Amino acid sequence: MSAVAIQAGDTPAARKSGGMTSWEKWGLILVIPYLLIFVVFVIYPVGYGLWLARHPESYTKLFADPIFFRTLVNTLIFVVVAVNVKMVVALFLSGFFLHTRWWIKALSLVFILPWAVPSIPTILSMRFMLNPEWGVINSAIFKLTGMDGPNWLNDPTLALSFSMLAHIWKSLPFWTLILLAGRMAIPGEQYEAASVDGASNWQKFCFITWPSMRSLFLTSTILSMIWTLGDFNSVYLLTGGGPADLTHVLATLGIRYLRLDQVDLSLASIVVALPLILPLVYFMMKRLSK
């Protein structure tokens, strides 16, 4: 493909004054709208944000806030636990959806729903299910045992766990689909040959599926980590960062400070998140430009 690309510049075309062909001119004109957007809505905000976050006092104030430390821990738990659980389940389910049955095909259409519908109404629906007084879960517990169920979202550990579940619920279909595509690209003859040799399903997975999926799985996991770091909705709409601001993650903390009119802390918390995000972004850029 790159050999083809090199020919492009050499194609004879009518030269115009200024050493630019009309094609080159058009190239410039067509790329300008995006460049403008990039400068006005990416470069300027990022530069302005960094400039506003330049004071060392913002960082001392931020590090002195106990909520900040708690948020860092929450973010790490969220990224490590939620992403790994999600990706392993997605890998498993991609094998399940590989089976050809009419009802599995039908199920795959339903299964994609969490990804296809917006997250606000579904997360709010989960929030209502978890309501301690009227939610269906505690109503069921009361009916079955005659006792009041726990106040689910009032316990920081439970609340954060449910945020992770909401996140997994929303993004599991997408990753299952991606890994399913990866599995479908593996030639079927390899499995047939393994069956002839009497390989078990586990052996087939270890020696055929995993080696061809490893690279895709790694890329997907890194990308999923980046997206999970930026998941605002699953935490904000389910717990609102509560109880007592104990379930914030870095994606919601900046907004919390902004709402408290502490813009300097808000931007400082974003700058602090950069060392977490940039290595992952660098990895993805490397992968994609290969």
Add this chain to the structure above:
Amino acid sequence: MSAGLRKSRITWKMVSTEAKLLLIGIPVFLWTIIPIYHMVLFSISPRNAATSGRLWPKEPTLSNFSFVFQQKHFYLDHFWAQLGNSLVIALSVGALTLAVSTAAAFAISRLKVRGGRTVMNMALFTYFIPAAFLAVPMYKTMGNYGLLNSQWSLILAMVTIASPYCIWVLKQASDKLPWELDEAARMDGATAMQLFRLVYLPLMVPSLVAVGTYALLLAWNEYLYAFLLLSKDSSVTLAVALGNFLAADDSPWELLMTTGLIYALPPAAIYYAFKRYMVSGLTAGAVKS
């Protein structure tokens, strides 16, 4: 005799395989459907009847929908305006993103504009930085530009967020078109814009549908930027209006769930209608292994 035994053994194995598949399939189905069914159940139940624990209401009703459509609640005063806002903003973002990213992808991929690779890398970098981390700087910036509370701020912000990925998907698709087409066009003395209109656009239709839909859905579904950048009740999108229900403890759940269902239906319908394009165009583009 032995043949009969063998036959029954195979059937037994098949049954156990089916059982194992069902053992996975049923939990997957329940896990997926419960939050959505819960929403549907609320929307067709009379007030205070949804929590009765029944799987289907004794007297299913559409009265919640008529409540929403007639805006008969404090939280729903601007329902139609907000639905309209969501629609106008999503369509504008879809159209603008499509225009900007198609032009950029064509310039980078086919016209080989100088610095095109750098532009592509900058765009990709923007794509990978989570939008939630750009929200506060974007909010401050829109304030500086005097665009806060104008729907333009949300439209432009969403175009900024959506276009990098669209440019990338379009460039990938465009790189696959045979180069002979461009050469033939040049030989015949076509201008760049003629090549763009007559050759490039018709061949790119499937990818254009995919990225246009992507941008449209991204804007329709957006919550964070919408609630930061817009504040007037009559100018916010439906997503923000849904979030506002949480302000009070005694929110009318059945109306919130009904509004949520109405809000969730168009993107789901679009998704299933364009599934063919979305799956091939987007999942293939999302992760290049």
